[in-house]
Each structure stands twice: as structure tokens, then as C-alpha cells.
Amino acid sequence: MTENSLSTLADRLRTDIAEGRDEAAVLAPGSVWNLSQTVQHCAQTVGYSVSGYPKLKPALVRAVIGPVVKKAFLRRGAMKHPLGAVIEGAPALDPALPAGEATAQLDEAVKLFTAHAGAHAPHPTYGRCTHEEFAALHALHLAEHLPGLAVI
Numbered sequence: 001m002t003e004n005s006l007s008t009l010a011d012r013l014r015t016d017i018a019e020g021r022d023e024a025a026v027l028a029p030g031s032v033w034n035l036s037q038t039v040q041h042c043a044q045t046v047g048y049s050v051s052g053y054p055k056l057k058p059a060l061v062r063a064v065i066g067p068v069v070k071k072a073f074l075r076r077g078a079m080k081h082p083l084g085a086v087i088e089g090a091p092a093l094d095p096a097l098p099a100g101e102a103t104a105q106l107d108e109a110v111k112l113f114t115a116h117a118g119a120h121a122p123h124p125t126y127g128r129c130t131h132e133e134f135a136a137l138h139a140l141h142l143a144e145h146l147p148g149l150a151v152i
Contacts, residue, residue: 005136005139006046006110006113006135006138006139006142007110007114009139009142009143009149010103010106010107010110010142012149013026013039013103013106013142013146013149014103014107016148016149017035017099017100017103018100021148023035025148026146026147026148026149027145027146027148028083028144028145028146028147030083031083031145032083032084033083033084033093033095034095034099035099035102036093036094036095036096036097036098036099036102037093037094037095037097037102038145038146039099039102039103039105039106039146040093040094040097040102040105041086041087041145042138042141042142042145042146043102043105043106043108043109044087044090044091044109045087045138045141046106046109046110046112046113046138047108047109047112047113048087048090048121049113049120049121049123049129049134049138050112050113050116050120050121051112051121053087053088053089053121053122053123054087054088054089054090055088055124056122056124057124057125061125062122062123062124062125062126062127063127065125066123066125066126066127067126067127069125069126070123070125070126070127070129070133070137073137074133074136074137074140077140078140078143078144079137079140079141079143079144080144081144083144083145087124088124113134113135113138116131120134123137
């Protein structure tokens with residue numbers, strides 16, 4: 001998956017929300033958050049890849065374990081992680097925020113990411129990632145949380 005895939009998924013989400021598509025048709029089975037919270041979470045991680053994540057795992061994790069996990073996800077073209085795992089140190093997800101507003105946050109994060117030309121902030125677990133790796137990882141992350149987007 002690429003940066004284009006990330007933008008495509010965000011576009012599909014915006015369309016789904018505008019058309020009033022049922023949350024259950026978009027969210028992953030077993031999601032612990034509503035659609036808005038899930039989108040807020042995805043927006044946070046996309047934005048933090050540019051601005052910096054609030055908290056990082058220990059250097060040993062980022063140097064040894066994280067790169068192995070990252071490569072496995074990229075090679076497989078799919079991500080598998082706990083769907084309720086929050087980004088440590090990030091603001092709480094607002095369950096009452098309208099999904100359209102959460103999607104606007106994601107749109108802004110994707111624009112920020114797409115326009116970013118410098119080095120990216122290290123991921124809390126994977127460590128350093130190239131722009132292309134982050135684009136693919138963000139798209140995989142969105143696809144895992146919102147698998148219904150791929151079925152349009």
C-alpha cells in the first residue's frame with residue numbers, strides 16, 4: 001500500500017460518511033471504539049508521524065523488535081494489532097465527536113503527511129521509517145481498523 005492508497009482510503013471514508021453508510025459496515029469486527037474514535041485514532045498516528053509521537057517505546061524495542069514487525073506487516077501487506085490500543089500520551093478519543101469532524105481531522109493529517117518532505121518522527125515501536133514505509137503502514141493501519149472501506 002502506498003501514499004495514494006492512504007489518500008484513497010481517506011476519500012472513501014469521507015464518501016461513506018457523507019452517504020450515511022452504517023458504521024458496522026465500515027468498522028472491523030470486534031472494534032472497541034465507535035467510527036469517530038477510530039478515525040480520530042488513525043488521524044493521530046498519521047499526524048504524529050510528522051510532528052512526533054508523544055511517547056516512544058524503549059530504544060531496544062525500536063531497534064530490534066519494531067523493525068521486524070514493520071517488515072512483516074509490509075511484506076504481508078496487512079497489519080494485525082489490538083484494535084483498542086491507544087497511542088501512549090495522546091489525547092483521549094472523544095466518543096461524542098461527529099464522525100464527519102473526525103474525518104476532517106484525518107484529511108488534515110493526510111495532507112500534512114503528504115506534503116511532508118523531511119525526515120519523519122520515529123514510530124513508537126517501529127523506529128525510523130521512510131516516507132514510503134509510513135505511507136504503506138498508515139494505509140495498512142486504516143485498512144485494519146476500517147476494512148469496510150476496501151469493499152466499495
